[in-house]
C-alpha cells in the first residue's frame with residue numbers, strides 16, 4: 001500500500017462508517033425493542049437530566065419556592081422533598097402531577113407521611129417527625145431516599161431549607177405498614 005492510497009481514507013470515510021454503524025444499531029434496536037436505545041427509557045434519555053448533569057447546579061430552595069413545583073405549572077418540573085433532599089420526579093407526572101395518586105407528596109417535604117402512610121390526614125404532610133418512633137423514622141426515611149436516589153427516572157436536584165417547627169405535633173394516626181412493597 002502506498003502512502004498515497006492510505007491518505008485517501010479521510011475523516012469523511014470514518015464518519016460515514018460510524019454513521020452506518022449507528023444507523024444499523026438504531027434499526028436493529030427498533031426492530032427488536034421498538035425503541036432506538038435497546039429498550040432503555042431511563043433518565044440518561046432525559047434532556048433535563050443531561051442538562052442537570054452537565055451544569056451540576058443544585059437547587060437550594062425555600063419551602064415556598066418548592067411549592068411551585070407540584071406539577072400544576074406544566075412549564076416547571078415536578079419536585080418532592082424528603083428529609084430536606086429534593087428530587088425531580090417529573091417522569092411520573094401521572095403519579096405526582098395533578099390528579100395523580102400521590103400528587104399530595106409533590107411540591108413539599110412530607111417526610112412524615114412517608115413513614116406513617118396516613119395520606120388522608122392533611123397535617124401529616126410535614127417534616128415534623130415528633131412523636132414517631134425514631135428507629136422507624138430512620139429506617140423508612142433512609143429507604144425512601146434510596147428509592148428516589150436510585151430510581152432509573154428520578155434524580156436528586158438539591159435541598160430545601162426547613163423552617164423551624166412551631167406548634168403542636170400532629171395527633172397520632174393509624175400507621176399503614178406494607179412490608180416489602182416499596183422498601
Ligand code: HEM
Nearest residue numbers: 092094095101102105113114115116117118176177178182
Ligand atoms: C407508608 C405507606 C405508603 C407510602 C409512604 C406509599 C408511597 C408511595 C409512593 C411514593 C409511590 C410512588 C412510587 C413511584 O414514584 O413510582 C407509591 C406507589 C404506589 N402505591 Fe404506595 N405507599 C404506601 C402504601 C400503599 C398502600 C397501602 C397501597 C395499596 C393500597 C399502595 C399502593 C400503591 C400503588 C398501586 C402504587 C403504584 C402507583 C403507580 O405506579 O401508578 N401504597 N406509593
